[in-house]
Amino acid sequence: MSVMDKLKQMLKGHEDKAGQGIDKAGDFVDGKTQNKYSGQVDTAQDQLKNRFGGDQGQEPPR
Numbered sequence: 025m026s027v028m029d030k031l032k033q034m035l036k037g038h039e040d041k042a043g044q045g046i047d048k049a050g051d052f053v054d055g056k057t058q059n060k061y062s063g064q065v066d067t068a069q070d071q072l073k074n075r076f077g078g079d080q081g082q083e084p085p086r
């Protein structure tokens with residue numbers, strides 16, 4: 025079982041909390057870098073939310 029599978033299994037049922045944690049981590053990085061990499065941080069946040077289910081209430085990207 026890969027690490028990603030283990031993380032998905034641990035987060036199952038707690039997708040909203042995972043999404044909040046991803047947002048908080050991204051905000052922290054943006055603050056430390058003075059928003060220099062905000063585009064890359066936003067992309068990373070979106071990808072993590074898609075992978076771990078933090079975007080339950082939103083439409084998937086096309």
